[in-house]
Amino acid sequence: MKEEESSVALFSVPRSSKARKRDGDGAAEKSVNPTNKRVAEKDAASLDLVNELGIPSGKFGWCVSCRASANLYCKHTRHPVCSFECKQRHIKLLEEASAVHDDVSTPSTTAGTGQLLEEPHSRDALLVFNKLCQLLQSKDLDGKLDNVYDVRKVLLGLDLIHSCLENPGSTFINRREFVQVIRDSLCSALLKFAVSSEHKIFSRTVSIFYCLFLHFREHLKQTISVFIDNFFLRILDSGNSEYDYKYSILEFFDRLSENADHVLEIFANYDCDIG
Numbered sequence: 001m002k003e004e005e006s007s008v009a010l011f012s013v014p015r016s017s018k019a020r021k022r023d024g025d026g027a028a029e030k031s032v033n034p035t036n037k038r039v040a041e042k043d044a045a046s047l048d049l050v051n052e053l054g055i056p057s058g059k060f061g062w063c064v065s066c067r068a069s070a071n072l073y074c075k076h077t078r079h080p081v082c083s084f085e086c087k088q089r090h091i092k093l094l095e096e097a098s099a100v101h102d103d104v105s106t107p108s109t110t111a112g113t114g115q116l117l118e119e120p121h122s123r124d125a126l127l128v129f130n131k132l133c134q135l136l137q138s139k140d141l142d143g144k145l146d147n148v149y150d151v152r153k154v155l156l157g158l159d160l161i162h163s164c165l166e167n168p169g170s171t172f173i174n175r176r177e178f179v180q181v182i183r184d185s186l187c188s189a190l191l192k193f194a195v196s197s198e199h200k201i202f203s204r205t206v207s208i209f210y211c212l213f214l215h216f217r218e219h220l221k222q223t224i225s226v227f228i229d230n231f232f233l234r235i236l237d238s239g240n241s242e243y244d245y246k247y248s249i250l251e252f253f254d255r256l257s258e259n260a261d262h263v264l265e266i267f268a269n270y271d272c273d274i275g
Helices: 002-012 023-045 082-106 120-138 149-165 171-174 176-193 199-216 221-237 242-255 261-270
Strands: none
Touching: 120 149, 120 176, 149 176, 149 199, 171 199, 176 199, 176 221, 199 221, 199 242, 221 242, 221 261, 242 261
């Protein structure tokens, strides 16, 4: 009799600590899950996502090239695109960036010392700075900037370059490679933006030019002469120039006049220069 009681007690103890689900509860759960899934998908599809241009999101977000709705994606880069043309344009930009990296990563000698530019931070700084200057030289930025996206891109590039040149240090000033990039790429872009109809772009261009005069005037004598004679002085003399443009130029000369040596250098090099 005792054995029967013990056996009954053992069988009454559940083998698992988890409660067993009844068949009815499992069927009810299975019947609810598809409905919840459809509701979640419907709510996700009803979300109205727009980018900075007010364009709604596509199936894969927005195009990496033109920022339009992207219902396609590139199989090579796995990036969203809106058309075959944007895919080709994006792949071309990636190839150009890779080519620039290969050109810059090759060792080059520094001026005066004859040493190789082998420091990793120097190569990285040169690569980033050169890419920023090439960004401002893009053909898409030629002419009048009617697109808000292009204006923001130019302002971002100018702000980043200004942050690099505001406190360049010996890495920028004493390296021939950086001076060469400034002379070949940056100065041509600044000449283009010096006649921009956007005052914000013109103001940042003047700020960058002040940094160039402050730290690189020994290497950019002709460029500084072109800026002062053909742009700054002509804008100040013109009666059709806007007040904001003249104020930016006067502020530039005011900052230069804080140092008497700068005023003497301007007079000696750009006023009474006979060479």
